[in-house]
Amino acid sequence: MGLTGRPPTRRGLAVAVAALTCAITVGGAGCTRGDHDGFRPGAADAGDPYVPGHGNGGYDVTHYELDVRYDPANDRLTGRATVTATATQDLSRFNLDLAGLDVGAVTVAGTRAKYRHDDGELVVTPPDGLPRGRPFTVAVEYAGVPTAVVDGALGSGGFLHTADGAVAVGQPDSAATWFPVNDHPSDKASYDIAVTVPDGLSALSNGVPGPKTSSAGWTTWRWSESTPMASYLTTLVIGDYRVVTGTHAGRPMVTAVPTSMPVSGGAAGSLARTGAIVDFLASRFGPYPFDSYGGIAVADDRVGYALETQSRPVYGPAFFAGDQPNPGVVAHELAHQWFGDSVSLSRWGDIWLNEGFASYAEWLWEEHDGGRTAQRNFELQYAKTDWSQPSVEPGRERMFGTAVYKRGALAVHALRRTVGDDTFFRILRTWTTERAGANATTADFVALAERVAHRQLRSFFDAWLVGGAAPALP
Structure with a gap:
């Protein structure tokens, strides 16, 4: 190693010697700048007492690119998540939340990174420290049978296997059951989501629908949410649905109701009022904040709530008992698009x-x-x-x-x-x-x-x- 320019300080020489020693003794594996010059691990918790262990520190995510494949026959999900973030400190390692799935490989900036994964925490050690202010990407390959989250009187959330597919939904946590994430609303990001499922099933998520493609008995559905979204507002709904697509006020409108539910009244009739309710709320709260509209009704009784999943709320079956319309719950979840989702x-x-x-x-x-x-x-x-x-x-x-x-x-x-x-x-x-x-x-x-x-x-x-x-x- 050659040194040029001004003579190094005493501290500079110590760092250089330590780095050389690291490279000689272990080939550089596992040695980061954080070991020697002030780089340090990001926090393993967002510090919110309401959700201990959730969220992480040391970086800010700007975008998630998710590519997942789900087979209802064996309840197996395989995925690749590419997370684009910026270090908010001199970062030697960082955490992502990921529960119940197995990790196959992790790269940072295209280079293999060391990691360990236990107790819902994926701890990533990049080959080199990440200086504060530097953008970086981390790609995670993972697979397994996703898990549910039981939440007392509200019923279950997380990733729920259903008779015809799955529902991923829940507050305050659900996202970490199907992709690696900084799982706290304080770190919002945009999303591109591709979901591959067997032909004949629908795969619904947040944001603007993209082109669908089919190959060898599988169909890939694509969704894009360009406005920053909190992780608990993501959703994935797979199954046998009647999907209605159209436009409202020049933006895509996508609603979906299980084929097991009636074609009119109840859930279908209530979701059909989405556009009118949004327009009324916009007259009170200001312009609608997202690029698409919609809603998804689910038939699984374990979902004992409705949730304001961004641009496309999810409604549990109890709200439409007896096939009765319930525009009030639609108004509630759509109001969240301003209060909770945008702000x-x-x-x-x-x-x-x-x-x-x-x-x-x-x-x-x-x-x-x-x-x-x-x-x-x-x-x-x-x-x-x-x-x-x-x-x-x-x-x-x-x-x-x-x-x-x-x-x-x-x-x-x-x-x-x-x-x-x-x-x-x-x-x-x-x-x-x-x-x-x-x-x-x-x-x-x-x-x-x-x-x-x-x-x-x-x-x-x-x-x-x-x-x-x-x-x-x-």
């Missing part, structure tokens, strides 16, 4: 920012659709609310409790009554515009509301979101 959480303790506004959207839609007014729904909910439970930082076990949803909606309507309609809807449209594609906290929303309303509102939000007694009616 996403920085941490799960602020989940009311998602659910309070989506629940309030149900009241807005019901009034618009000829039902009870938002004011009447507010009065009814106010009378039966347990004010001992906070909307902000509700605790992990109450992430999906009524304080998050209904008390959150009460706070939203109370804000409207306090500042007036013009200012209220200006607050909402400013929020969805200024924070589009980004993350936010409750403190961010309070600050923005005060700025738009030109008045102090912290005591108002304290009373309606976390106070232990019923606030005075505005």
Whole structure:
């Protein structure tokens, strides 16, 4: 090795000697700059107490390219994920979340990397340290039988094998059951997803549909979500579906209902109102934030919820029991496209920012659709609310409790009554515009509301979101 230029410092000589020693003794294998000059491992956890062990630090993902193949006959998934990211520190190694699948190979910038995989963590050590600010790609080849995630009263999520295919959906976690990911909403990214399934089955996911190709009894479906998306908002639904494709407001509209469900009424009739509901919500919240629309109904009773999977919500069968229409749940999940999907959480303790506004959207839609007014729904909910439970930082076990949803909606309507309609809807449209594609906290929303309303509102939000007694009616 030759040294040129100015004489090296004492530290520079030490680093050079250590690097040479590493190369001589072990051929460079496993030696990174992090061993010698300040490069260090990325965090193995996003630091969110609501989802311990989820998410990772040291890098920021910008794009996922997923190419998966699924065979329902043996429930086996094989995949290749190419993750494009930028190091946010001098990085010696980093983690990806991946649960229940086997890893066959990992490369970083096209070069084989060392890795270990256990307890849902794929730990990757690149051949050389990654300097802060440097973009890099990591490609992971993996395979196996994906696993479900059991989530108490909400039923199962993750990757669910069904009679005719599979459903991958769930909050706060599901993505890591079918691809390697930085599994926390604070790290959003764009996606290209290719899914290969046996001919005759549908393979539905997020975003704009691409061209389908068939070969030797298999069909590849392609989807692209160009707007940053939180990992829990990804979905994969495979099976025997009636897929309806079209356009709305110049953008693709894709809805799907299992062939086992009726062709009209219930789920099909409710999803058919997607365009009208989106248009109404856009009149209140501002322009729709994505490049496509849609929705997917599933017939699996283990999915006891609906989820706002980006651009194409997934609806469990209980919402359409007895083949009854339910536009309210469609309004709720579509409102999330603004509140939760476009403007996403920085941490799960602020989940009311998602659910309070989506629940309030149900009241807005019901009034618009000829039902009870938002004011009447507010009065009814106010009378039966347990004010001992906070909307902000509700605790992990109450992430999906009524304080998050209904008390959150009460706070939203109370804000409207306090500042007036013009200012209220200006607050909402400013929020969805200024924070589009980004993350936010409750403190961010309070600050923005005060700025738009030109008045102090912290005591108002304290009373309606976390106070232990019923606030005075505005």
